Amino acid sequence: MSKTAHALYAVAALCTGLAAVSPPAALGSVRASSPRPAEVRDALARVFAGAVQLSGRAEVLVLDLNGDGSADLVAVVTPLPSRLPELNADRASWLVQDPCGPVASSREGRARVQASDTLLAVVHGHGAAGWKSRDARQAYLLKDVPRGMTRRTLAEIIPKERAAASPPREVIVGDLGSAQGFLYWSGARYVWHVR
Amino acid sequence: MRIVHVAFLALAAAAFGPTAQTQSPAEGSAAADGKSRGPVTQTPPPTEAPAAFDGQTNGLVTQAQYDDDRATFQEQEGGADGLGPVYNAQSCAECHQSPVTGGISQITELRAGHFDGTRFIDHPGGSLINDRAVDGSYQERVLNGNEVHTFRTSLNVLGDGYIEAIDSNALVAIANGQPLNMRGTFIEVPVNEAGNQTRIGRFGWKNQHASLVSFAADAYLNEMGITSPLQPRDNTSNGRVVTDNVADPEDDGADIDAFARFMRATKAPPRDTALAATPDAVAGSQIFDTIGCAVCHVRNLTTSPAGTIINRGAFTVPAALGNKVIHPFSDFLLHDVGTGDGIVQNGGQATRNKLRTPPLWGSRTRARLMHDGESLTRNEAILRHAGQATGVINSYRALSTTQKNQLMAFLNSL
Numbered sequence: 001m002s003k004t005a006h007a008l009y010a011v012a013a014l015c016t017g018l019a020a021v022s023p024p025a026a027l028g029s030v031r032a033s034s035p036r037p038a039e040v041r042d043a044l045a046r047v048f049a050g051a052v053q054l055s056g057r058a059e060v061l062v063l064d065l066n067g068d069g070s071a072d073l074v075a076v077v078t079p080l081p082s083r084l085p086e087l088n089a090d091r092a093s094w095l096v097q098d099p100c101g102p103v104a105s106s107r108e109g110r111a112r113v114q115a116s117d118t119l120l121a122v123v124h125g126h127g128a129a130g131w132k133s134r135d136a137r138q139a140y141l142l143k144d145v146p147r148g149m150t151r152r153t154l155a156e157i158i159p160k161e162r163a164a165a166s167p168p169r170e171v172i173v174g175d176l177g178s179a180q181g182f183l184y185w186s187g188a189r190y191v192w193h194v195r
Numbered sequence: 196m197r198i199v200h201v202a203f204l205a206l207a208a209a210a211f212g213p214t215a216q217t218q219s220p221a222e223g224s225a226a227a228d229g230k231s232r233g234p235v236t237q238t239p240p241p242t243e244a245p246a247a248f249d250g251q252t253n254g255l256v257t258q259a260q261y262d263d264d265r266a267t268f269q270e271q272e273g274g275a276d277g278l279g280p281v282y283n284a285q286s287c288a289e290c291h292q293s294p295v296t297g298g299i300s301q302i303t304e305l306r307a308g309h310f311d312g313t314r315f316i317d318h319p320g321g322s323l324i325n326d327r328a329v330d331g332s333y334q335e336r337v338l339n340g341n342e343v344h345t346f347r348t349s350l351n352v353l354g355d356g357y358i359e360a361i362d363s364n365a366l367v368a369i370a371n372g373q374p375l376n377m378r379g380t381f382i383e384v385p386v387n388e389a390g391n392q393t394r395i396g397r398f399g400w401k402n403q404h405a406s407l408v409s410f411a412a413d414a415y416l417n418e419m420g421i422t423s424p425l426q427p428r429d430n431t432s433n434g435r436v437v438t439d440n441v442a443d444p445e446d447d448g449a450d451i452d453a454f455a456r457f458m459r460a461t462k463a464p465p466r467d468t469a470l471a472a473t474p475d476a477v478a479g480s481q482i483f484d485t486i487g488c489a490v491c492h493v494r495n496l497t498t499s500p501a502g503t504i505i506n507r508g509a510f511t512v513p514a515a516l517g518n519k520v521i522h523p524f525s526d527f528l529l530h531d532v533g534t535g536d537g538i539v540q541n542g543g544q545a546t547r548n549k550l551r552t553p554p555l556w557g558s559r560t561r562a563r564l565m566h567d568g569e570s571l572t573r574n575e576a577i578l579r580h581a582g583q584a585t586g587v588i589n590s591y592r593a594l595s596t597t598q599k600n601q602l603m604a605f606l607n608s609l
Contacts, residue, residue, distance in 0.1 A: 188569030
């Protein structure tokens with residue numbers, strides 16, 4: 001990362017209140033076994049009540065985005081058009097967020113799922129079983145899916161002199177629009193940072 | 196600081212079962228909580244603590260004294276008073292103000308440090324990064340290499356006198372009564388005015404204080420840069436010694452006493468009684484208990500009887516604060532609900548990702564929720580809970596929309 005990007009990262013982190021969720025265990029302890037499609041479908045059905053389905057892109061990542069030492073699931077999904085009201089309900093059991101957009105406090109301003117959307121579904125893991133746990137239900141539907149998504153540790157994408165001081169969280173590196181960047185968990189929401 | 200979240204001591208295991216926490220042995224000593232002055236008499240039934248946003252004394256002091264102390268709490272400090280060299284605000288009321296003096300505000304403070312793979316290490320000069328300075332060259336910043344940072348919202352201090360008057364053993368009992376996977380942690384922190392003897396913490400996002408005098412002296416120094424006999428040295432700027440050119444201590448202790456007396460004399464935050472009486476809020480209140488919110492957001496607590504010596508001998512519970520029933524909706528324990536900010540203060544490394552259960556009384560006055568103010572709706576704040584709250588929040592997810600709306604009606608009445 002360049003010095004400019006480094007500074008941008010710091011500014012972005014401050015502006016978003018990059019929270020500092022530091023896991024109790026090293027990342028090596030995260031169980032990042034390859035997910036089987038059936039398991040992924042089961043998890044999505046459990047968490048999103050069947051309102052989304054795996055997209056044709058079929059990209060799935062297992063990583064520790066929120067740094068709690070438990071494996072999270074990330075999958076590219078599409079909404080079932082007939083379930084849009086449920087997906088966008090005020091009291092839905094998941095949160096719809098736009099990592100590139102402003103934080104919205106009003107019902108009118110918040111991100112909404114459209115029928116044509118391709119979404120990134122994130123299921124935060126719980127305990128040793130991670131995203132496979134029946135209790136793993138903290139979930140997000142993110143607008144805008146990066147291309148070429150790759151799992152990286154935060155330490156891998158920030159300057160070496162800062163890497164040793166970083167919470168061992170992971171991020172998703174990829175391309176969005178014409179820009180390369182990474183998706184990270186701020187402690188309160190998902191944020192896309194342009195590198 | 197010593198964590199009292201204690202291990203499974205064999206003795207405790209034998210006495211209370213394998214999951215019990217034990218209090219500090221010192222808690223039972225002569226000057227500790229629970230010792231009453233004078234002969235033991237039958238305690239009358241507890242009475243409700245007065246609750247109102249009315250700017251009136253709770254009876255601890257006269258209204259004239261209350262008004263004087265509130266004026267001190269609201270007083271704007273300047274350079275001649277010793278403001279700075281680094282600071283966050285010029286008066287207590289700048290952060291503790293809405294809807295009445297002692298309430299909340301939108302103001303947050305910034306904390307930072309770094310994680311070395313095992314431990315959190317304070318930012319040079321301490322984890323608090325002050326947002327203002329009396330000289331531009333003194334301004335603190337988050338320096339490179341400090342990748343752990345968070346905002347902390349200003350807390351309500353209304354009703355804190357009742358919280359101070361809760362026996363530490365009551366907090367221990369709450370922890371021991373919680374399911375193992377939800378059990379809170381209590382820590383012992385210094386009571387500065389009692390020679391730094393320790394008591395179970397209950398104030399601040401990390402439970403970093405147990406007494407209101409210690410809390411006031413800490414805030415006077417760290418938020419306004421005003422030294423006092425209990426906190427006699429000014430803060431640095433990112434670890435660099437700087438000066439405000441006023442001899443320390445800048446307060447002789449009188450302001451600290453006035454701040455503490457003011458907080459002790461405030462009434463508890465009141466419910467919105469009209470909303471609370473609606474069928475939806477009544478139903479939501481039941482749901483709150485049924486799904487388990489009340490395990491940590493404890494509804495009812497009773498203060499120690501009048502005459503009880505607390506704060507390691509430094510304060511005796513007066514009649515106005517003693518034997519009162521309060522409804523703070525908190526257990527005043529530290530929990531990891533997945534939102535932990537990675538910062539260690541008084542509780543040791545095991546508390547890095549734990550935060551005090553925020554009291555929900557008066558929370559209807561807040562627009563920005565959770566420790567960092569980053570959650571803007573109650574639904575979002577609820578869904579942000581994980582970790583020890585996972586089971587409860589999954590029960591919330593399973594509610595119908597009507598039930599969730601009823602729960603929101605209840606929360607909006609607090």
